[in-house]
Amino acid sequence: MATALSLAFHPLLVPSYLFYVVCYQLPGVVAQPAVADRWIVLAVVFGFTFLLPALGTGALYWFGRLDSLLLRERAQRPLPLLLAAISFAGAAFLLHQPPFSPLLGRMMLGMTLAVLLTLFISLRWKISAHGVGVGGSFGLFLLLHLTNAAGWAGLWWLLAAALLALAVLSARLTLDAHTPAQAWAGLGLGISVVIGLVLGVASV
Template structure:
């Protein structure tokens, strides 16, 4: 029985690591931009348009931040690229912020000033909150990211008149399930407490909803 329990626990940890990797905070922004383009009226512009903007956003939110973290690791300013230690997260978070601000500027200049721009700006505000809170408490950035994704999907569902609503229900269910799996994974891996997981999710969800709604309204005025 003990061996069976240990095997089950080992399998669950593997699942938790996979889940944490798939829904990594650096991947979520690019996925969010793709969803906001593919499941909206902007999909009428064609797949090449969507792919181009998605890849360009990936440069700012995945590639450049990864390069920055690797440079910090090579310079021995952090001990792990996974940013396990709370005290070592300040510099990487600042790098992420710079990259996200650059991404927001790019989207604005490219003419994507609605829900896509709001998604990135909301992410910037949420990350600033994470940066400040992290000085004293290890709030979950993983959950901030997935919370932001969930907020994006819910605000898209609310604004049904510009979205393909046939898919919105499934996206809502998918993001809720993903959030639950990710939160459980972070707790199982002992990276965060329940409070840190919930607060991280709320941080991302609230700011993304507010920001997306505001900037979408601005574009419609």
């Protein structure tokens, strides 16, 4: 079960889940593009946040730059995280263009920032990338709930995100992939990026 949770909610898959929920499960949160065209958003997100980073990591492994695709060792993480950050930045650039709603671009910008911070921290310490992913998810739904942008549906997604965060952190600890400090630090970083980005935008 712990392995299944870790795989199902891999940090590279979480962005696709979040954009699906925002685009299709929370009516009124996203104005543009129209519902019929939102598959384009999901295609961009899935391609740039999962396919390209996964292929890049696979290539690094193929050419002997990585010992394992699991990236359990801190020293193995910088190059894959750098590739992911570049790819995430490409998605953020595309989603900042018309006709996409501003929220979509800001979500992707926040995810890019989270990957960059994870990269920098990983140069010295093995912070939990899974924790960052579920922390950012919880932070996003908390923001949507506090601003009442998603109505009652947003509350249920917030509760689901909270339970998921606890389950994923528990899974990472069960697998001995991280210490409790690394897991909770990842969760805190994910939440902090969302709050920091919101405060930064509000102050502009």
